[in-house]
Amino acid sequence: MSNDETPLSDVQFLTVAEVAAIMRVSKMTVYRFVHSGELEAIRVGRSFRVPEQAVNQYLAESNRSIPVRIYLAIGDNPGLIDVAVLDLLDAYGFQVEHLGAAMIGSWFREFLVHTKDSAPSARLQLTTLASAIELARLDRRRSEIDLNQAEVVARLLKALGTESDALIQIGSVLIVKADNKIIVRNLSQTELEYFNQNPALFRDPEKALQTLQRYSKDYPPSAAVSG
Numbered sequence: 001m002s003n004d005e006t007p008l009s010d011v012q013f014l015t016v017a018e019v020a021a022i023m024r025v026s027k028m029t030v031y032r033f034v035h036s037g038e039l040e041a042i043r044v045g046r047s048f049r050v051p052e053q054a055v056n057q058y059l060a061e062s063n064r065s066i067p068v069r070i071y072l073a074i075g076d077n078p079g080l081i082d083v084a085v086l087d088l089l090d091a092y093g094f095q096v097e098h099l100g101a102a103m104i105g106s107w108f109r110e111f112l113v114h115t116k117d118s119a120p121s122a123r124l125q126l127t128t129l130a131s132a133i134e135l136a137r138l139d140r141r142r143s144e145i146d147l148n149q150a151e152v153v154a155r156l157l158k159a160l161g162t163e164s165d166a167l168i169q170i171g172s173v174l175i176v177k178a179d180n181k182i183i184v185r186n187l188s189q190t191e192l193e194y195f196n197q198n199p200a201l202f203r204d205p206e207k208a209l210q211t212l213q214r215y216s217k218d219y220p221p222s223a224a225v226s227g
Contacts, residue, residue: 011051011052011053012051012052012053013042013049013050013051013052014049014050014051014052014055015047015048015049015050016030016031016034016047016048016050019039019050019055022055023055023059023121023124024120024124025124025127025128029127030050031048032127033058034048034050036188036189037188037189037190038058038123038188038189039054039055039058040054041054058123059121059123065097065112065113065114066094066112066113066114066122066126066170066171066172067110067111067112067169067171068085068089068110068111068112068113068168068169068170068171069108069109069110069167069168069169069202070082070085070107070108070109070110070166070167070168070169071106071107071108071166071167071168071202071203071205072106072107072108072163072165072166073106073163073164073165073166073205074106074107074162074163074164074165075104075105075106075107075163076162077162078102078107078109080159080162081156081159081160081162081163081166081168082102082109084152084155084156084159085156085168085170087152087155087156088129088152088153088155088156088170089113089170090152091148091149091152092119092125092128092129092149093115093116093118093119093120093125094113094114094115094116094119094122094125094170095113095114095115095116096111096112096113097111097112097113097114098111098112099111106203108203110202113170122171123172126170126171126172126173126186127186128149129153129170129173130172130173130184130185130186131186132149132150132153133153133156133157133173133175133184134184136150136153136154136157137157137182137184156168156175157182160175160177160182163177164177164180165177165178165205165206166205167202167203167204167205167208169195169202172186172187172192173185173186173187174186174187174195174208174212176205176208176209176212177205178205178206178208178209179206179209181209183209183212183213185212191212191215194211195208195211
């Protein structure tokens, strides 16, 4: 064992319920983090235990800058969607670091954002955001999503109605419109790495949609176990 390695007997382990309370998310969200490999955990029977240090590291890494990309195939009225995305970011506690210039042809813009000092971590906000968009897409609403956040999500989805094909990335959250279908996905680390290695996908909603559908087929969601 190296000098920097903590003896197993000194590691503080947390239950899924305790992690959920620290992160201010549901137990189901913690299970998703564990199953996707984003959060280190060990299995004890049918339960999971998460090292406290893993939670602290996860939250620290969550506050780094995250990329935002907007691609519109038509782009006749990009301002409507551009403003809707910026309003969405503000409502979910993100602040723009540098707003890149738009590229005209179709329409494409990319920039970086980070969480405001008073906001929860970026990963937690992105998880909440993906859930809110998916519920709004299905015309449903969850009580813990506040009214302002619900309204900005609804405005963005309405603005996307003017576009044939579009793709919006906010960190790990990907919103794809192609073939009159909207897909929302909070990408796993593996999926995010694949998209980053193939940046052309951010400008090709149809291929991006096919990629998401292939991942959904190859890697179905894991069933939650008790914690």
